[in-house]
Amino acid sequence: MPATAWDETRAQAIIDAHKATDGAALPVLHALQAAFGFIADRAIEMVADTLNLSRAEVHGVVSFYHDFRRAPAGAHVLKLCRSEACQAVGADKLAAEVRGALNVDWHETTADGRITLEPVFCLGLCSCAPSAMFDGRPIGRADAKGLTALAQEKPMSGKA
Amino acid sequence: MSARIFIPLDSAAVALGADDVAQAMAREALARGIALTITRTGSHGMHWLEPLVEVETPTGRTAYGPVKAADVPGLFDAKFLGGGKHGLSVGRVDDHPFIKPQTRLTFARCGRIDPLSIADYRAAGGLKGLAQALKLGPDAILAAVTASGLRGRGGAGFPTGIKWKTVKDAKAGQKYVVCNADEGDSGTFSDRMIMEGDPLAVIEGMVIAGIATGATKGFIYIRSEYPIAVGIMTRAIQHAREARLLGASVMDSPHAFDMEVRVGAGAYVCGEETSLLESLEGRRGQVRAKPPLPAHHGLFGKPTAVNNVISLASVPAILANGADTYKSLGTGRSLGTIPIQLAGNVKHAGLYEAPFGMTLGQIVMDIGGGTASGRPVRAVQVGGPLGAYFPPNLFDTPFDYEAFSAKDGLIGHAGVVVFDDTVDMLRQARFAMEFCAIESCGKCTPCRIGSVRGQEVIDRILKGIEVDAQIALLEDLCSTMKLGSLCALGGFVPYPVLSALTHFPEDFRARPRSLADVA
């Protein structure tokens, strides 16, 4: 589901839906990020208040995990595997080419806001490396041409 | 005529176009007026042939691969639905030289059945282990699992039966079983494959663990990098609940057991069991000091059996076939079978389940077929990012926990990553340090700071600055990390680094180079 604009009522409903769960923080944060695309400051306050945690604690959780973002990503997220099995078949070179073609470094978003590029450490696709993930869709034996074409053909808004 | 074909839903197959092939098949069948049933299955593990399409014929299934969507009309023209010959014909999977010699116990059903069909699962031998467990009761289950020799497949190789007994003997109102599906090691995908291809085996293993230990609640913590596995496990749990394999009365017995999926958030260290428990409790995944052991004081402070996916998924077959059958396989203290995952620059990449004891050379050269690039093999990293790099002159090492440790290596989760002669082992050593720095939970200084220092030292070696002094520093740093780290992230990073230095010293003294040069 595409991320939508911040909506406090909806955010509270999401938090409330999970608040009775044991160890609710990760499920809540995942759900908030799925809904709004990132974890806003206000979301941290609301999670803290509802789950009876301090804001520092929730902030600590959000910052510990690579998945959670504090600012919106581009319209699409391209993850490239940087781990060893992919390195063995040219992942470093692929990453350099893709960074060059999109003119971004890791964790950056293209100037047109279309693509955010992120490193990932293994997608479990090590037998069809180098591997990538585009908006959650796995890609094996990735090459720079295919990835940049994919990145460019996608529309500006709305996740694929 | 109604025909039936099987196309994997496994992430690796999907990554290579399996969904497109399935769509093209459905479209083409419709256009030709053929009634076609498409069943999505797990993968057989021959990933160089994915997407591998199997057709049901009167004489059994016959396979075609690797199939692209564009090949589909040609396959229909060749009458593949009747088993017709085509350039992509693979023949019967069971006769394939990669499959035939395997001993598939844990992966017996993977690739063969509809992963979400309880009827298929039962027909293919599923639930026999659980039925046996219900007959045996906790003490006899523990005795059988202990006698089988099963050791944890998550990396540490701790005997599963002993861990379970500790949990069973702990007194508490609530106990837990936690399945560790964080599978962060590069080069490994067996947990993913079984979750996608035979999730009911994981559930069955967890229920048995619950009965044996007295735990009534389970969690499976799956890494977020595995969205397909998360979806299939979640649905399989629902099916299992509807079929009363989970719930207040497991298979109409007095035992209660239920479980749920939790999704990680992209932290490698959360595969470490205490960090995983912190994460499940909703905190930063910081490693806990041991003792107390999770078996005594685990999730929410309660006795908890934390086990790897493959450890748990191996238990049903052990109970169904008997401990003796399992322990008759393997070698030394490494008993039973191990799903070896071949990855990286290797011709036949995929999953190969076999008894312990094959040599590394057999695995890489005979089964793997050498490199995919056709160049000579130079290094093989076994056991993930914290595993050692082995050169071909150690290819006689048998795949066995003790044999690998005797050569300063480890089996870990049984990933085997092959590199050809273009690899720069100094860069690999640097990556190990970089990975540790990125993924460190930050609790101990040798890991948190040492890994950053390690990168700096290696950067100087790369540039050719005071190489001898820097190598001495690097060795020092490694011994500090080994001795001073709380967990195996900081503690084992010296394995890849020092093995690179020991076996490939020439790369540490090669011409000065920059990190930005990529071959």
Ligand SMILES: Cc1cc2nc3c(=O)[nH]c(=O)nc-3n(C[C@H](O)[C@H](O)[C@H](O)COP(=O)(O)O)c2cc1C
């Ligand atoms: C840094 C680190 C990462 C780990 N990652 C995993 C993992 O992804 N999966 C896993 O099963 N075990 C992992 N382990 C091992 C676990 O701590 C633990 O030993 C294991 O889950 C126990 O299950 P087993 O006895 O069935 O192997 C990791 C350990 C460390 C130190």
Ligand code: SF4
């Ligand atoms: S070794 Fe590293 S990851 Fe492990 S506890 Fe220490 S700081 Fe955390």
Ligand code: FES
């Ligand atoms: S190492 Fe890249 S997918 Fe596993």
